[in-house]
Amino acid sequence: MATSADSIHFFGIRHHGPGCARSLLQALEALRPDCLLVEGPPEGEALLPMLQSAELRPPVAMLVYMQDAPSQAAFYPFAEFSPEWQALQWASRHGVSTRFIDLPQTHAMAIEFARREALKKAMEEAEEGDAEVEANAEEEGDALLVDSFEAAAQEADAQAESAEVAVQELSAEPQHRDPLDWLAHAAGFEDGESWWNRLVEERGDNEALFESINEAMTAVRGELARDGEGIAEHWRGEAYVQREAMREAHMRQCIREAIKAGFQRIAVVCGAWHVPALKENVTAKADNAVLKGLPKAKVQATWAPWTYRNLASSSGYGAGVTSPGWYEHLWRCYQRDMESKQEQTQDSQALVASKNIVSAATVRTAGWLTRVAHLLRDKDLDCSSAHIIEATRLASSLAALRGQPTPGLEEINEAIVTVVCMGETAPLRLIDDELTVGHVLGSVPADVPQVPLQRDIEQQQKSLRMKPEAAAKLLALDLRKENDLARSHFLHRLRLLGIDWGTPAQDAQRNRGTFRESWQMQWEPELAVRIIEASVHGATVAQAATAKLRASLTPETALPEIAQAIDDALLANLPQLVEVLIATLAERAATTGDVAQLLQALPPLANVYRYGSVRQTDTALLATVIDSLVLRAAIGLPVACMAMDEDAAAAMKQKLLAAHDALRLRGTDGEAQQAVDAWRAALRSLAMGDAAAALLRGTACRLLLDEQMLESDEVVRQFNRNLSLGTLPMDVAAWLDGFLNKQALVLLHDESIWGAVDAWLSGLGEVQFAQILPLVRRSFANFSNHERQSLGEKARRAPVAGAAAPATVATGDEAGPWDEQRAALALPVLNALLGLNMPETLMSQSPVAPDFESAAVQL
Template sequence: MSHVEVYGVRHHGPGSARALRGALEDFKPDAVLIEGPPEADPIVELAGDPGMVPPVALLAYSPAPAPGDGDRKAAFWPFAEFSPEWQAIRYALDADVPVRFCDLPAAHQLVPAEEGAAQEPAQDPAEGAAEGIRLDPLGWLAKAAGYDDAERWWDDVVEHRGGGPSPFPAIAEAMAELRAQLAALPEGAAPAGLPPGHLRREEQREAHMRRTLRRALKEGHERVAVVCGAWHVPALRAKVPAAHDDRTLRGLPKARIAMTWVPWTHGRLAGRSGYGAGVRSPGWYHHLFAARDRPIERWLTAAARVLREEDLHVSSAHVIEAVRLAEALAALRGRPLAGLDEVTDATRAVLCEGAGLPVELIRERMVVGERLGAVPERTPMVPLQRDLQAEQRRLRLKPSALDKEQDLDLRKPTDLERSRLLHRLRLLDVDWGVPSETGRSKGTFRETWTLAWRPEFDVELIEASAWGTTVRGATTARAEAMARHATALADLTSVAERCLLADLGDALPAVMRALADRAAVDTDVAHLMSAMPALVRALRYGDVRGTSTGPLRTVVDGLVVRICVGLPPAITGLDDDAAREFLGHVDAVHGALALLAEEGHIERWRRTLEGLVARPEALHGLIEGRLTRLLLDAGRLHDVQDRMARAVSVGTAPDRAAAWVEGFLSGGALILMHDEALLRLVDDWISGLPDDSFTDVLPLLRRTFGAYADAERRSIGDRLRRVGEAPAGSSHPDGEALDEIRAARAADTALRILGWPRPDDHGTDGEEGPT
């Protein structure tokens, strides 16, 4: 005679997992059915492979859509080591017992017409602990037991149980009572906030579970164990005619899907990640499942180790006192075992001595954690995934869920290949590595990346497989498509730069043709100027990487000429907003040409700027001041004091004078720190402003001087206090007369160090060196 046991569990509950493993060992089923997608039946045996290390997830996705067809539908079914379903799978495989999934097929859940397909399949709130759907069954039970927190109640009655009778009969009874009360509600009184079609989908899921159970019994299995969310237990025990379930499932729309295993992380199991069946503390739950004895002592010892690694003083006495406090708190609060709240309070009070930051560190590293699972080599994958894995092994770049900084020296072949791989993945929207903004501050040959692997990257790789079967091939096809569809010149220059960084020589001809065509017809000087920096960076860093940049240089040469010709008419007659925008373009082009270091282009640019400042009446004050400063720094202007005197003279409107000063000083404070004449001019102009004019220009001045470093502002203030004193060099700041003989010796030493010729006067031949 057949015997069916239905075990209602909470997804990702260590107490449920431990109790379920014991119940299965006592029951000894000859078939195990588990809530999950039936399409995974052919690959469930991979869970027994030594290379399968949880957390992992089943991934269902629609295979091979054409590029540009929209987002791919996908869903994950995650498993941790402390997930009851995972323990059921491992028991069945270890006992050589057939194991199948019995939930509604993913093919029905990923139909494109379905409302808002999510990354994780919809989970019942009873399974996810108080989601508010279906009247929050756990919340009702917790309230009846005197708890105001459903998850804490479940922890006390199930997760923190140290032994005793099986909890599954009591869980089934409680869920049956709740469903009976729900069924007694008037028709149409279902709680508000349910997703569209949720109740209908729940009915379909339970109908398919019953159908799978009947099929297992019909095949001759006599002892069948069913593992499902606690909410479904009454529905699977109910005597529902097969014909009713057939009618419920008849005519369901169906999509073509594929199924595989992918690595997962503890962070993605956390409820805060948006996962409907997530838990607050996956790291804590993993610890409860793995530490069969003295879990509190082991946890606090591990917390002390984390704090010591950060050079925080934590002694054994701290740990002992923290354990005592956690146990005392549990007793005062009437809990069977110190839970995470008690352990956290003890950690804060004793180990961290009341400080909040160390507690946050422990929460990130231990309470949630970022354990990354692994899948075996023989797991079904698209070719693009396999190619990436081969590249990761070849370049010794191991994926990790924790942020890891990778410093690359592009002069080393391996580091150069790593950089190209990371840039290629970014072109495929797989941001495994994010380049640091300061990465190139260490030099042209240096890059700094922050690497962190996320489970959703597997879905993005599957989507990107429509472009090709290898990382290089897929990236080349994607870059060519981006170039074809780009409408803005700046977008095309960005694609060209990324192609060079990724060493996509096969894509460059198509990208460069599109870039040249777009640049030839774009007459907007602002567009040309915004495109210049990316192209110059591509030239400079492409050369460093050994990438051919000949076609790109031709485009840059043409852009420089067109910018210099088109800038004068474009930059005249601007209002305040347009002038500020063009100021950014001018600075960007000036910096790009300095990086390019082509004397011909730099000379053409400087002559263009000289022509503009020769007719300042047509320029906005901000632009005129900035161009004057650029030419002064280049050594092309020798009458800057006169120009500033005219710009801030009494006859000039205060707002224009302030704009001129802002533009001139935006290049940095060093000029005011070392040119006292200019400092006097600015000081005299500000001092002579009428009260109402001073109020008007004050925001501009604050913006200008506020951009300087504190030390620079202090130095300017010190010089202003000394304005009017004896000329520099005539005496010491403290009033001492200058000792020319000692000064000559110091100058002679400086010249020796620099290797410059030394004057013969005040010679020191035969004398002791300067002191």
């Protein structure tokens, strides 16, 4: 592209680099351009007038999304120390014409949307091909099964291979490898990140910086071109190379338009990687050919708050930096340096230049360490002024030993570990999270383009006093308070919309009672896209939540999902929807015979019934539905538990236990008594029968025992029947596992059951014991350490007599030998302890049974 060296000035920067930002400001002040071209989406030019708003505080991002598919979105983040942000601010202050020159998102999103649709179609075709092969194999006869299946398998393999290749080509993600690693390794650095950080961002300003950057990028790109384009495709992927070619072609077109418009001093601010390509002598015809016929999509742009955590490279952001909090500190220090230089005269600047370099570096290091000290003290960790002084000296010494003019973050962290943390690295992780990355959330003006749902959310955030924050925190709610109850409704509605600003959490100190509720709160920038996506369901949070929940339920929706929807609607305070869903559930339950679905539907309904009074909701209709479900489940339970394998029985056991717990929440009032009686009768039929799986029979027996519906004698008879020597070892272990239900208390406190287990184990032969031991061990492994220890101590005691019968206290003629002399020895001590006035004759006479009995009566 033929250009005039006097009219166009390229400034290759690194996105979010404070050193680049400082040098760029000085370059703009010296150049005083009349046109500023910035790498960014042209759709965002309509947002530029808001740059001078006091409410627009970085970090923020330009959000561009497709109107028809809001999930297709792109963010362009800006921090205070981003070179593009400082350039835009400078142009806004000086009234300089500003344009964005990156490939319009109307084309980029249309291309990406088409790629994803093609990927989805290829995956569907691959799945349909596999299903067709399986169907054909099932229809073939036994004689032709082998041949036809082999042929079909070969064809399927070929189709799958081609589909897999297509999927891989479409879904290939760029394999990010930094070409700057070459320069870094040549300079003795580990990677390009640390090399650039040391030489550019932490070093300070330099007017010749951009010339050096352009020269380095030209050398790297020339090396790639010399080795062939295939290397770039291998690193990044062919789709990436094509996309970059379109982007750079469009940038060159925008530069030509600026020249044609008559601007004399054009400043081009873009990623350093693109500068050599923009300087190439490429014709307009060639660029037009690259951009010809690009698809289009309707897009919308707005400002959105951003966070330092999402600006960090650890978040997956391709242009992210490792330490945004540290970069902010560098930028603030640079700002103070510039302000102090402006106050000095030209002569004094020359005299104290070297002194300022040293003092600025010391102030920068000490300032960061002071912030570290405040953080550690807030966390009750020791950090004195002496620590800060010594750490500052050590960091400066380390920088000098490594030939660096000023300490960087690496030297400071090493000094912190050595001096402050005494060799421990755990506090450094806290510093990294709180300071090096930081929890900073930007803000945007209220008049930015917004969908109605977003405005409703912001209004409710203000009225409920719920300020979005980047840092994670625990929010404890008391549902007896009106404002906290409204907050709970708001957060549950957002969850229904997929806007997970808060997630339910467990707070052991506060969740004591049904009126307590805790949420883990953290605002994520991606939630702005979720809000736009959810706006298609309604203009307010309540309307959108109701519409989305109702749309998610179809005539094929299972009962448990409807029951869960009722629970969600109640928690979100959508009473009209709750009534509709309860009626739908009652109608579906009346026509279904699936016992498993009936059992699964009970727990969420029981939760609704339990929290109804706390959340001021009428649940009278719900109680009737619960009773109806229990009756229908009780009728079909014995038959549903027949002929089950081990996995099916285990799954049914979990449903059975959950339904039983749900019935307890329902209560046993007059209206519920009929359902409770039917349920207990079903459990008895299950426990006493032989058709159900052994695991379920044992579970039912244990539930009846807990409900005091079985006596110990009856339980012992069930033990003797199910643990007999003629029963299969697998059935014995399954029945015992179901009965114990991961709890050892029944063995520790019920002597009759303990005796039954003891008698069963004692009666096993060596072969049977070897077979049953691994199976029983699986059940006992679920006990806690304390329970296993208690069982061991109990087993070491004397064997239980009459193990197969309930233990009783021997009285009367059945009592064992009585030693009156030993018993009488306790009388003087008891007399002294209890203050009883026993006759001396009673204590001194030879003990006989009648006299001892009279003394016992007095005690």
